[in-house]
Amino acid sequence: MPGKTTKPRITKFTNCRLVRGSSLVDQDLWIDSLTGKILKDQEAFYELHLSPDEIIDLGGRIVAPGMIDVQLNGAHGFDFSVPADTKDEYDEGLRMVNKGLARTGVTSYLPTVVSSTAEVYHKVLPSLAPTAKTHIATDGAESLGAHAEGPFISPGRNGIHKSEVLQSAETFEDLLTVYGVNNLQENPIKMITAAPEVGNMMAHIPELTKRGIIYSIGHSDSTYEQAVAATHQGARMITHLFNAMRPFYHRNPGIFGLLGQSERRRPFYGIIADGIHLHPTSIKIAYNAHPDGCVLVTDAMRLCGLPDGVYDWTNGERIVKSGARLTLEGSDKIAGSSATLIECVNNFRRWSGASTAQAINAVTATPAKLLGLEGVKGSLESGADADLVILGEYEDAFAGSVLTVDQVWKFGVKIHDTEKAVV
Incomplete structure (x- = not known):
């Protein structure tokens, strides 16, 4: 839904570099705040007889699509997995997160709920449904639907997910009971992370995909053969590759081995490039094996955006925040991340050997393709949503070389500027 602001309606960006495929191209870009879309400049000028209300000289800066984070657990003190006393209070927390995310260049995301009880899912999932039909620019980042990470995961690969809430789905009715019938029919859930080897989950993948839900292999002890079988059933994603899964072994490559499959069978995969979850060389190996499937994610917790310190967590334990590093108190067990997506892009670009445009694609075009939103999100082609980030470089x-988020535009309306915050 386009923003309420209609002045200026037509904005033309000039003296800028646009992300086009794997390259940066010197080209102007026209956007329309009334429709919230990117315009075809020749058509706008010659056929529609439109002229820009505002021309912005970007001084050679990069124009990229708004970034998409498909795994985000919370931010700014708000946790998607913790219901509030009232729905209004929970929704107010969401609005705070949406505005905070926009300031970091994230314009769309999948709010992620970790392994929880059925009561929690039933309470929070309706609020996390896609907001495209009601979203306005000044709301900030837009939900594309929830990512339910668990509770149908391996007890031996649970990470910091609460072991007492983990379940095994023998029948599809078990999924309906846990997530809620409406949440699986009306699709507040866009993606589910589950271990295909646990219970009878393998048999349920086709039904989930038929409902438009992406099945992602994660928190799993799957063998290579089980992982391959899951892709044959319809699995299209791997949640935070290498983390919380059977390690690579030369006689059984495990889930990582899927990156060696034929083009048709290779899934997308999430990478947390925060410098903590993965060694830079592991990232480079994965990217070189399957560059077109790489989706950078933050896996950020509610502590993202908060000062360093020790914080209570949902399972009664405490988390230590030190910069981007989050660990369970008294151990070295990683407890998610507090890095921003642009920080992950900068790390990934430095470690993987990817070009600037290729690194940006890993948070724009590639997740859009995963989500079935090609031509709508993650693109600068005409007709796509005018969700943009203006990137500086120093x-x-x-x-x-480090990229910085200088401006953020949502549906053709500027909502953040480093010189003057709008959101």
Whole structure:
């Protein structure tokens, strides 16, 4: 839904570089705040006889589609997996997160709910449904539907998911009971992470995919053969590759081995490039094996955006935040991340050997393709939603070239500027 603001209606960006495929191209871009879409500049000028209300000289900066995070557990002190006393209170927390995410360049995302009880899913999932029909620009980031990470996962690969809430789905009725019938029929859920080897989950993958839900293999002890069987059933994604799964072994490559399958069978895969979850070389190996399937995610917790310190978590334990690193108190067990998506892009670009455009694609075009939103999100083609990030670039003595989020536009309306915050 386009923004309420209609002045200026037509904005033309000039003296900029656009992300086009795997390259950056010197080209102007026209957007319309009334329709919330990107315009075809020649058609707008010559056929529709439109002229820009505003022309913005970007001084050579990069124009990229708005970033998409398909695995985000919360931010700014708000946890998607913790119901509030009232729905209004929960929804107010969501609005705070949406505005905060927009300031980091994330314009769309999948709010992620970790393994929980049926009561929790029934309470929170309706609020996490896609908001495209009601969303306005000034709301900030837009939900594309919920990501239910668990509770049908391996007890031996649960990470920090609460072991007492983990379940095994023998019949599809078990999924309906846990998530709620309406949540699986009306599709507040866009993606489910589950272990295909647990219970009878393998048999339920086709029914989930038939309902338009992406099945992602994760928190799993699957062998290579079981993982391959899951892709034959319809699995299309791997949740945070390498983390919370059977390690690669030369005689049984496990889930990672799926990246060596034929093009038709290779799934998309999430990578947490925060410098904590994975060694840079592991990221480079995965990317070189299947560059077109790489989706950068933050797996960020509610502590993202908060100061360093020790915080209570939902299972009664406590989490230590030190920069982007989150660990369970008294251990070295990783407890998610607090990195931003642009930080992951910068790390990934430095470690993987990907070009700037290719690194940006991993948070724009590739997740859009995974979600079935090609031509709508993650694109600068005419007709796509005018969700944009204007990226600056500077040289750091240690990190080299670093991208910065200078402006954010949602549905053709500027909602954030580093010089003057709008959201």
